[in-house]
Amino acid sequence: MGMLILAATLIPGEAPSSTASVTPAAADAACVAGTESDFNGDGVRDTAVADPLATVSGLTRAGLVRVVLGGSGQSFEISQGLPEMGVSPEANDQFGKSLASYDENGDGCSDLVVGVPMEDVSVSGVDMPDAGMIHVIHGTPTGIGPGSTVVTWRQSDLAPATSVEANDWFGWSLAAGKTSAGQQFLAVGVPGENVGSAVDAGLIHYVQGATRTTASQDDPGVPGTAELNDRFGYSLAASPRYLAVGAPGEAIGEEAFAGLAIVFSHTITSGVPTAIAGVDQSVDGVSGTAETGDQLGTSLSMVAYRPSGAASETDALLAVGVPGEDIDPDPADPDDAADAGMVHVLQVPASGAVTQLKSVDRSVADVEGDVAAGDYFGQRVALANTAPGTVGTAATVRLAVGVPGHDTESGAEAGAVQVFPALGDPGAGDRILVRGGGVIPGDPGRRDYTGISLMATSANLYVGVPFGKTAGESRGGVYVLPWTLVDGGAGTATTLRPGAGGIPDDGDTFGTVIR
Numbered sequence: 001m002g003m004l005i006l007a008a009t010l011i012p013g014e015a016p017s018s019t020a021s022v023t024p025a026a027a028d029a030a031c032v033a034g035t036e037s038d039f040n041g042d043g044v045r046d047t048a049v050a051d052p053l054a055t056v057s058g059l060t061r062a063g064l065v066r067v068v069l070g071g072s073g074q075s076f077e078i079s080q081g082l083p084e085m086g087v088s089p090e091a092n093d094q095f096g097k098s099l100a101s102y103d104e105n106g107d108g109c110s111d112l113v114v115g116v117p118m119e120d121v122s123v124s125g126v127d128m129p130d131a132g133m134i135h136v137i138h139g140t141p142t143g144i145g146p147g148s149t150v151v152t153w154r155q156s157d158l159a160p161a162t163s164v165e166a167n168d169w170f171g172w173s174l175a176a177g178k179t180s181a182g183q184q185f186l187a188v189g190v191p192g193e194n195v196g197s198a199v200d201a202g203l204i205h206y207v208q209g210a211t212r213t214t215a216s217q218d219d220p221g222v223p224g225t226a227e228l229n230d231r232f233g234y235s236l237a238a239s240p241r242y243l244a245v246g247a248p249g250e251a252i253g254e255e256a257f258a259g260l261a262i263v264f265s266h267t268i269t270s271g272v273p274t275a276i277a278g279v280d281q282s283v284d285g286v287s288g289t290a291e292t293g294d295q296l297g298t299s300l301s302m303v304a305y306r307p308s309g310a311a312s313e314t315d316a317l318l319a320v321g322v323p324g325e326d327i328d329p330d331p332a333d334p335d336d337a338a339d340a341g342m343v344h345v346l347q348v349p350a351s352g353a354v355t356q357l358k359s360v361d362r363s364v365a366d367v368e369g370d371v372a373a374g375d376y377f378g379q380r381v382a383l384a385n386t387a388p389g390t391v392g393t394a395a396t397v398r399l400a401v402g403v404p405g406h407d408t409e410s411g412a413e414a415g416a417v418q419v420f421p422a423l424g425d426p427g428a429g430d431r432i433l434v435r436g437g438g439v440i441p442g443d444p445g446r447r448d449y450t451g452i453s454l455m456a457t458s459a460n461l462y463v464g465v466p467f468g469k470t471a472g473e474s475r476g477g478v479y480v481l482p483w484t485l486v487d488g489g490a491g492t493a494t495t496l497r498p499g500a501g502g503i504p505d506d507g508d509t510f511g512t513v514i515r
Contacts, residue, residue, distance in 0.1 A: 031108030031141055036177075036457075037101045037515060039139035041109035044070040045457065048112055049464070049478055049496060050096030050513035054506070056081050056089045063095030065114055066503060066510070067144050068496060075503050078114070078137060078145040085135060085150055087119075094118045099515035100174035102184050104151070109139030112515070113186065115171030121154055123164050131155070132170030134188060155190060158205045159214050167200075168192045175236035175243065179266045183209045187243055189233030195226035202232030204245055206273055213272045215264070217247070223262055223278025224250060232262075237300035239316040241266060242348050243273060246297030246320075252282050252290035259296030261320050263348055277354040279320065279346060287359035288325060288342060295324040296344075299402075301456075303383040305347070305392050313389065316348040317357070317422055319399055321378030329363050329371035341377030343401050345422055358426055360401070366427025369418065375405040383422055384456035386483050394421035394428065398483065400461055402451030408434055411446025417454065417463055419486055431486070435465070439486060440479050441493050445469045453478075455514040461486055464511030473497060476510030 031041025039046045047068045056062035056079045064079035080089035089095065098115030105111065114135045121131040136151040137144055155162050155170040164170075173189030185208040195201035195216050203216035203226075218226040224247070226232070235246030243264045250260035260280045264273040280296060281288040288294070299321030304313035320343065327340035342361040348354050361377060362369045380402030387396040399422040406416035417433045417440070420426045435442040435450055440463055444450065453464025461483060466476040477497035485491030499505030 031139070033103065033108035036110065038110050039067055039101075039112060039144040040069055040071070041139065041141055042071045046070045046110075047462070047478070047480075047496065048099055048101070048515040049511055050099055050114075051466070051476065051507040051510045052094040052096040052512050053509040055508065056095075059089050059091040061092045061094060062089040063093055063097070063116070064507065065096045065099065065112070067112065068501075068503070069143070073502060074143065076143050076145040077504065078112070080116070082145060084146065084148055086152055090120060092118055096513060098171060098174040099513045100176035100186070101515055102176035102178065102186060104136050104184060104186070105138055105149075106184070107138075109141065111139055112137045112144060113174050113176055115174050115188075117169040117172040121164050128164055128166045130167045130169060130192070131164045132168055132172070132190070134171040134174070155205070158188070158207065158212055162214060165194065173233060173236040175238040177238055178240060179208065180240040181266075183266075185238070185266060187236050187238065189236050189245070191231035191234040193233070198226045198228050198230070200228065200249070201226035201230045202234065202247060204233045204236070206243075208266060208268065211268055211271065215245075215272050219272060222275045224260060227251060229257070235297060235300045237302040237318065239302045239304045240313070241304070242276070242302065242316045244300045244302055244318050246300050248295040248297045250280065250297070252280050255290050255292045255294075257292060257324070258290040258294045259298070259322065261297040261300060261318070263318065263354055265352070276348070276352045279344070279354060281322070286344060286356050288322070291326065293324045293339075294322050296320060296322040298323050299379060299381045301381045301383040303385050303397070304388070305385070305397065306390065307347075307349070308391050310391075314350040317383055317392070317397065318346045318348055319381040319383050319422070320344045320346065321381045321401075323376040323379040325361065325378075327361050327363050327371045337371045337373040339373060339405070340371050340375050341379070341403070343378040343381055343399070345399060357423065360399070360420060360426045364426055366425070368430055368432050369406075372405075372407065374413075375403050377401060377403045377418070379404050380451060380454040382454040382456035382461070384458060384461070384483070386458050388458050392423060394424035397422040398456070400454055400456055402454050404449040404452040406434070406451070408444045410444040411448075413447045413449060414444035415448050415450030415452065417451045417461075419461070431488075433463075433486070439481060439493065441495055442468065442473060442477070442479075443470050453511055453514060459483065462514045464514050466509035466511040472499065475499070475505070475507045476512070478511045478514055
């Protein structure tokens with residue numbers, strides 16, 4: 001039925017000011033803009049890794065984030081224990097449950113956005129458990145965290161018409177970047193928001209330049225209707241032209257938690273992003289059938305795409321995970337493999353007519369691996385264009401799919417990552433990656449759930465294993481895999497983990513989220 005997925009990801013104070021500003025550390029040189037997630041502005045991409053279940057100041061599951069600079073390798077620890085944050089850590093806050101980066105203040109250094117969806121917020125002396133907040137930590141030429149300017153937002157700070165309420169989970173998901181017009185943008189998911197009388201219907205906050213607004217399924221032009229347990233905003237993904245929002249709890253007809261994904265343009269119409277299309281498995285042209293527990297939209301990934309004949313990246317590709325999809329591997333056998341999982345790859349063209357390019361699961365011809373119940377294929381997805389700006393091809397646009405329930409000889413639910421060409425035949429060159437299999441270092445173990453955390457850039461695939469159990473990996477780890485290595489060629493994997501490479505040897509689930 002797939003109901004475990006939403007529940008399982010919920011691994012699961014003092015009122016903050018809307019802005020906590022301190023004097024940043026003295027700059028030795030100006031930031032150089034142009035590189036994503038470059039927090040010290042030296043032109044080299046940095047890596048932020050969340051450990052939302054880490055103990056901070058003796059408080060369990062308070063959470064922290066570590067930033068590793070790509071140039072020097074220096075690491076910085078960021079938590080609510082820093083005086084710059086303006087708030088104090090609390091047990092179960094899960095600081096770092098979501099991450100994003102953009103240049104919020106326009107100084108050329110990337111700024112890190114950290115979601116704290118389980119933060120308890122005090123309103124007029126009344127505690128609102130799990131209301132949530134986000135922090136924007138400004139990068140500086142000397143690093144990020146200690147000495148940074150920090151902006152803290154509660155839900156009502158971004159949109160005064162909204163209220164801070166218990167169990168909103170403000171900051172559960174994040175997406176940020178720069179539009180094709182050069183404007184910085186930020187989207188914040190609030191899947192626990194009640195819309196009217198619809199409990200946990202969900203909404204998003206959207207910031208672009210001077211525009212601060214919200215969007216929900218009760219807004220004109222947005223597909224669907226705000227309903228009980230839609231959880232609109234549970235997942236987010238964006239490109240310079242488009243924004244995608246997942247609502248995995250959306251009921252399609254009588255099918256509860258069938259799921260829906262909605263695509264918006266960054267073009268502002270009547271003060272809000274322009275809704276383009278809604279995608280679910282009852283829509284013509286989309287494979288599968290909308291069924292209870294499919295949870296389409298649990299995961300999303302989007303990348304800019306230049307189709308043949310276009311002068312630039314006018315389009316986008318969107319990957320949509322359906323981890324609760326039941327798959328029938330044998331038409332002669334009436335029994336489906338429950339929660340085997342599926343992924344759809346969609347094209348979002350300049351015309352706005354969203355179309356499915358393909359659907360991928362392990363029953364597709366020539367795709368490696370066997371269909372198995374409980375694989376949750378698509379629990380995480382990551383798209384990458386290895387040749388940005390050029391016409392996209394099967395060789396340059398890649399899709400990585402997390403299969404955290406994949407069983408190996410080393411144990412049940414050791415997990416795997418399966419990589420496909422995002423364009424063309426999915427079985428032409430797909431590859432299953434498991435730990436110790438020649439690409440991902442380490443040894444697979446029972447319930448490692450490899451594939452539960454993914455991120456991709458044009459150069460590398462990042463695989464987080466926050467639940468590793470072998471010696472030296474019990475606090476988690478991140479494996480940075482060059483695409484050349486993933487494809488069977490030259491390259492060396494890099495391991496980031498507590499206790500190595502200058503990263504302090506503490507924490508609990510390092511690698512849960514990567515940015």
